[in-house]
Amino acid sequence: MDAEKKAQIQAHARALAALLYEETDPEQVKTLAGIETAVRGHLLEHV
Structure with a gap:
């Protein structure tokens, strides 16, 4: 992958x-487990 594509992906x-x-929820991002749960939930819902 070229540098331009990598930059686009990063942005x-x-x-x-x-x-x-x-x-x-702000309470959910106070712990690593909460962050992991939030990210997983968003990915399952939107991706």
Whole structure:
């Protein structure tokens, strides 16, 4: 994969992470287990 594509993926991943973070309960992201559960839930729901 070329550098331009990698940069695009990184930019999109950061934007997606910001959007999903806004939709996550703040209490859930206080622990690693909570973060893992939140990420898994978002992936299952949206991907």
